[in-house]
């Protein structure tokens with residue numbers, strides 16, 4: 572055990588009652604996570620500020636009881652942190668690599684997180700079986716590709732919350748046309764955790780406005796719908 576992952580006062584405030592469990596997770600990351608190459612050793616001194624806290628503030632965006640799927644969880648960021656902080660959420664950690672899912676399952680078992688499920692797989696392979704109110708992702712893929720994986724998983728009114736860096740606004744502007752072709756949606760960039768983390772966490776939020784199976788109807792479907800509507804009016 573490295574034993575030097577000490578939470579700051581800000582981390583203590585942010586995690587509150589969940590701090591002991593978050594501390595155990597931080598220790599697992601600093602120990603087995605580093606040994607197994609899931610997180611770089613240079614990240615250890617900044618585990619709380621740069622990783623756990625930066626991810627934890629996303630909880631501000633999640634209503635009570637929401638279903639959350641975290642695409643490409645890696646060592647558990649942000650999904651595992653959200654599951655620790657918010658026992659009311661139902662969190663699925665979706666990750667294709669066995670080495671990572673083994674670590675994630677060990678964390679879930681050791682931390683006794685009954686609200687967190689580990690699922691091994693690629694996001695593009697679960698479109699027909701996974702549904703969520705929110706999809707989270709950090710450092711997984713450029714926005715158009717990420718949206719292609721995430722939007723089909725969302726219920727109407729649900730959002731993709733993509734944790735992004737300084738280029739978030741430019742990335743969103745470049746991806747807008749592509750996003751609306753994938754599924755009707757509205758998208759913006761928001762900052763969460765002001766006063767809790769510095770800098771605030773930048774999130775690209777993409778909210779879908781139709782049911783899953785109504786995603787962008789084809790031209791022929793639209794024409795057929797139009798004919799039906801005119802028929803009903805007569």
Ligand SMILES: C[S@@+](CC[C@H](N)C(=O)[O-])C[C@H]1O[C@@H](n2cnc3c(N)ncnc32)[C@H](O)[C@@H]1O
Nearest residue numbers: 642643644645648666667668693694709710711
């Ligand atoms: C750079 S890591 C980021 C891990 C974590 N989200 C973080 O911020 O530390 C990217 C992760 O995405 C996963 N990934 C890559 N392609 C994926 C896909 N198609 N579906 C789900 N996860 C994927 C990788 O296996 C890897 O664990």
